[in-house]
Amino acid sequence: MESTATDSEAIAFRAEKLTKTYGSGEATVHALRGVDLEVPSGEMVVLLGPSGSGKSTLLNILGGLDSPTSGRVFFGRRELTAFDDRHLTLFRREHVGFVFQFYNLIPSLTARENVALVTEISKNPMRPEEALRLVGLEQRMEHFPAQLSGGEQQRVAIARAIAKQPNVLFCDEPTGALDSKTGIVVLEAIARANRELDTTTMIITHNAGIADMADRVLYMADGRIQRSERHPEPCAPDQLSW
Amino acid sequence: MLIELLKPLNRKLVRDLWAIKGQGLAIAIVIGCGVGMYLMSRGMLLSLSETRAAYYERYRFADVVAPVKRAPNALLDEITALPGVRRAETRIRAGVILDVEGSSAPITGEIQSLPEVPTPHINDIVLRRGRYVDPQHEEEVLALDAFAEAHGLGPGDHLHAILNGTRKRLTITGIVLSPEYIYAISPGEIVPDKKRFGVLWMNREALANAFDLDGAFNEAVLLTSAGSNEDALIDQLDTLLKRYGATGAYGRDQQISDQFLTNEIDQLETIGRILPPIFLLVATFLLNVVVGRLIDTEREQIGLLKAFGYTDRDVAIHYLKMIGVIVLLGILVGIVLGTWLGRGLANMYQDFFKFPFLLFRAPLQVYLVAVGVSLLVAVAGTFSSVRRVMQLEPAVAMVPPPPPDYSRSARWIERLSAWIDQPTRMILRHIYRWPRRAAMAVLGIGMSMGLLIGASFSMDAMMYMVDISFNVIDRQDVTVNFFDPRNDRAIYDVMHAPGVITAEPFRAIPVVLRNGPRMRRESIVGILPDAQLSRVVDTELKPVEVPPAGIVLSDKLAELLQIGPGELLRVEVRTGRRPELDVPVSGVVKTYMGTAAYMDLAHLNRLLGEDTSINGTYLLVDPLQTDALYRELKNTPLVAGVSLQEQAQNAFYETLQDSLGTFVFFNTLFAGLIAVGVVYNNARISLSERGRELASLRVLGLTRGEISYILLGELGLLTIIALPLGALLGYLLAATLVMSFDTELFRIPLVIGPSTYGYAALVVLLAALGSGLLVRRRIDRLDLIAVLKTRE
Numbered sequence A: 001m002e003s004t005a006t007d008s009e010a011i012a013f014r015a016e017k018l019t020k021t022y023g024s025g026e027a028t029v030h031a032l033r034g035v036d037l038e039v040p041s042g043e044m045v046v047l048l049g050p051s052g053s054g055k056s057t058l059l060n061i062l063g064g065l066d067s068p069t070s071g072r073v074f075f076g077r078r079e080l081t082a083f084d085d086r087h088l089t090l091f092r093r094e095h096v097g098f099v100f101q102f103y104n105l106i107p108s109l110t111a112r113e114n115v116a117l118v119t120e121i122s123k124n125p126m127r128p129e130e131a132l133r134l135v136g137l138e139q140r141m142e143h144f145p146a147q148l149s150g151g152e153q154q155r156v157a158i159a160r161a162i163a164k165q166p167n168v169l170f171c172d173e174p175t176g177a178l179d180s181k182t183g184i185v186v187l188e189a190i191a192r193a194n195r196e197l198d199t200t201t202m203i204i205t206h207n208a209g210i211a212d213m214a215d216r217v218l219y220m221a222d223g224r225i226q227r228s229e230r231h232p233e234p235c236a237p238d239q240l241s242w
Numbered sequence B: 001m002l003i004e005l006l007k008p009l010n011r012k013l014v015r016d017l018w019a020i021k022g023q024g025l026a027i028a029i030v031i032g033c034g035v036g037m038y039l040m041s042r043g044m045l046l047s048l049s050e051t052r053a054a055y056y057e058r059y060r061f062a063d064v065v066a067p068v069k070r071a072p073n074a075l076l077d078e079i080t081a082l083p084g085v086r087r088a089e090t091r092i093r094a095g096v097i098l099d100v101e102g103s104s105a106p107i108t109g110e111i112q113s114l115p116e117v118p119t120p121h122i123n124d125i126v127l128r129r130g131r132y133v134d135p136q137h138e139e140e141v142l143a144l145d146a147f148a149e150a151h152g153l154g155p156g157d158h159l160h161a162i163l164n165g166t167r168k169r170l171t172i173t174g175i176v177l178s179p180e181y182i183y184a185i186s187p188g189e190i191v192p193d194k195k196r197f198g199v200l201w202m203n204r205e206a207l208a209n210a211f212d213l214d215g216a217f218n219e220a221v222l223l224t225s226a227g228s229n230e231d232a233l234i235d236q237l238d239t240l241l242k243r244y245g246a247t248g249a250y251g252r253d254q255q256i257s258d259q260f261l262t263n264e265i266d267q268l269e270t271i272g273r274i275l276p277p278i279f280l281l282v283a284t285f286l287l288n289v290v291v292g293r294l295i296d297t298e299r300e301q302i303g304l305l306k307a308f309g310y311t312d313r314d315v316a317i318h319y320l321k322m323i324g325v326i327v328l329l330g331i332l333v334g335i336v337l338g339t340w341l342g343r344g345l346a347n348m349y350q351d352f353f354k355f356p357f358l359l360f361r362a363p364l365q366v367y368l369v370a371v372g373v374s375l376l377v378a379v380a381g382t383f384s385s386v387r388r389v390m391q392l393e394p395a396v397a398m399v400p401p402p403p404p405d406y407s408r409s410a411r412w413i414e415r416l417s418a419w420i421d422q423p424t425r426m427i428l429r430h431i432y433r434w435p436r437r438a439a440m441a442v443l444g445i446g447m448s449m450g451l452l453i454g455a456s457f458s459m460d461a462m463m464y465m466v467d468i469s470f471n472v473i474d475r476q477d478v479t480v481n482f483f484d485p486r487n488d489r490a491i492y493d494v495m496h497a498p499g500v501i502t503a504e505p506f507r508a509i510p511v512v513l514r515n516g517p518r519m520r521r522e523s524i525v526g527i528l529p530d531a532q533l534s535r536v537v538d539t540e541l542k543p544v545e546v547p548p549a550g551i552v553l554s555d556k557l558a559e560l561l562q563i564g565p566g567e568l569l570r571v572e573v574r575t576g577r578r579p580e581l582d583v584p585v586s587g588v589v590k591t592y593m594g595t596a597a598y599m600d601l602a603h604l605n606r607l608l609g610e611d612t613s614i615n616g617t618y619l620l621v622d623p624l625q626t627d628a629l630y631r632e633l634k635n636t637p638l639v640a641g642v643s644l645q646e647q648a649q650n651a652f653y654e655t656l657q658d659s660l661g662t663f664v665f666f667n668t669l670f671a672g673l674i675a676v677g678v679v680y681n682n683a684r685i686s687l688s689e690r691g692r693e694l695a696s697l698r699v700l701g702l703t704r705g706e707i708s709y710i711l712l713g714e715l716g717l718l719t720i721i722a723l724p725l726g727a728l729l730g731y732l733l734a735a736t737l738v739m740s741f742d743t744e745l746f747r748i749p750l751v752i753g754p755s756t757y758g759y760a761a762l763v764v765l766l767a768a769l770g771s772g773l774l775v776r777r778r779i780d781r782l783d784l785i786a787v788l789k790t791r792e
């Protein structure tokens, strides 16, 4: 699975006829109603769509946190949907970085230790200090989460996600809990990782303004991808209109 | 669904309770153990003392017994005329050696006279099977139930008895119980041995013939009238009966069966006083921890409820209901458990204490106390948490709490940081961040281990006590008692019996010992100064020689008389010429059983103004020839009683296994439950507090094993820290128990074997492991996505 920066035509992800239903009988919820998707390596994808349209469900399945009701997911040539829990854990450990809306930092570890937590268990990590520098937090490395602002905590989360040099970075509403100014700093950190590390990146948002920084925008509604739009010239995060 | 009918807040209650069912149950069980233990011990105590009172009342158990050597029957009128006497009877009671088919060892027993009317008025007997004896038939006897049962004897069966040196064949016509022999034990022993102690009742005339007591008696039994002065009566009896060889009248407090029964009741009292409070303390503490932390995690919900308009009271009542359900469940568990244990204990007691009836019935007020105390426990455990709920401002509660601040971490942890991995660092910082919680967990686990040690050490201590008593102090194999004092040449008669290796003489005389107002009826045993078989040992358990003059007291007797070495003790001899002497206390020695007093045999005889005379010998025998020896002893006329050390020791071990073993087993169970309760609760709460953190780690790619380490490693660490504390608490509990079990009958040394510490630690570790595994299963099922969706 050596998908590298030079191999830009390689496919990072492929999903075939993904469906996901919750519950049964009258209470059945169709979160995904058949999603087909290919994400080339190194691409930055933004997923847009109203709340409840199935964005998080799709992202969680692609990231190996959840499994679909039917359909298949390939990571490169390997079929994720055939993995057991142990292999999914290993897959996440080696290839995937996650950033969530609520940061999910470990309160009992400093910023640097939160990053080191991940670099300790990955094969080809950068140094935690370097990852924190990438998100502009080299001054706050020894601080505990309680001593950081929301935006800073989220940047630590990004540093933690990219420190292992993941093949893919999944961000579920990374700016959801932040004001626009802080949000832009966070998005810059993500864009930089995508640019400098050539990480395939998938960002969920319901803020259409953010979409302008993507190579491709997928519009989801009602458990399906309704529309896909390419940006030949994505703009930098600091030019986004919020 | 039923739940639909409830108001929303009550639905939340039901669902919340369901969510913490494991923890709730653990607390309920700990409360239940305390309540159950209390019900059992308190209920049994009351059942036992009420049954005893009823039995004594109905069968007119004597208030005072006055043994004499021989007194004319006509004296009864004078005895009855003494002030304070409600009724008096005379009887003949003597020691016998019994010979039952199938038992080669001689059996020590007692035989009592029956009046012409079928049964005595005082110390009446309960006919269980068969019929009373026919006055026309000299050979007919009644036999004590326990003894007959142990030998498979029933009405119509025969046995032999050596009555005053004459062997007689007797026929059992009936099986009886007697209030005098509820605890049927032969004098000088500490556990009953049904096989080796028999009691028979026989026609008075036949018995009088056998013991040359025609027209005479050797014991008067009395009922006193209400409000009479028993001590004064005893003094008057002693004066009246002095001429007839009175050894000293005594009240119920010196009656051996009643003494043991009282001792048992006292022990139940102690257990009921010490153990249930410990359980309830642990329950208080668990409730405090669980409810406190539960309310912390529900901060936002509480704020929300208040914001919507629920009053402080509504919200507090909501949590009180939750606590109430857990406590009520605990009380219920306790009542069921206590009643069940009580019944079991009553059955066990029926084996030791022969009552015509013994029912476990705890009176209502015992239940009420148990319920009341449990409710108090609930209030004490949850007061501060519920008050916090009331005081919480909705606006404050709804602002999500900032991440817990770990920045004030201990410097030593940071210095260690370079050496330890992240997860371990997380564990240490977490403990340091919440030191009170960690301390509470350590204390809780420590208490459960302490309880285990306190419950099971008594086995070690008893074993030690028996070992010292039988192998260091009394090393003889056989003790032979003679009917009357004999010239010391009598020892040669016994020496020639087959299998006897050595024999050492002794003389035991009844005395009254006085030191100022303190008075004790005892025997003084005269032994050889350099005795090798039955020895006296000092407090370091080194054998000491009995000094040529003065009296040596056992430590307990010295304590009871409040006298020390060098002081003068008044000795009133109650046999022979009945001299009254002042004898210096020449030493105090260690004993675990009884309240012995020793003197140099020659010195004792000199004080009595008699030639060397003895009334028994200690024997060391060849184990291969015991059968021949026993046969000889059964047929030696001067032998009045024989006690066999090995069988006494075995009986003791058996009793220990049966009674104490059961007790230890239940305590272990309870203490184990507490350990599980504490550890499991801690793990569960940690999991609910840190579930989010752990799920995040899983998302980052840590394995289940790795995140389990973070949670369970902390518990493991706390458990290990708790072990030394538990050992200390156990030692303290054992010391308390030892102090309260210190009685005239026996003392338990404070001996805790390493295996007891090890065993307690093992149970705690296993409990921790079990809880860990239970929680580990939950960690494995952690819902990653759900955790990431919500804020807290």
Ligand SMILES: Nc1ncnc2c1ncn2[C@@H]1O[C@H](COP(=O)(O)OP(=O)(O)O)[C@@H](O)[C@H]1O
Pocket: A022, A023, A029, A030, A031, A049, A050, A051, A052, A053, A054, A055, A056, A057, A058
């Ligand atoms: N655990 C679950 N149980 C039932 N329904 C769920 C669950 N998780 C998500 N859903 C439903 O699936 C649909 C898609 O949810 P999601 O992917 O979270 O949407 P979003 O696009 O807002 O991220 C929604 O209708 C949601 O209610």
Ligand SMILES: [Mg+2]
Pocket: A055, A056, A057, A172
């Ligand atoms: Mg979502």
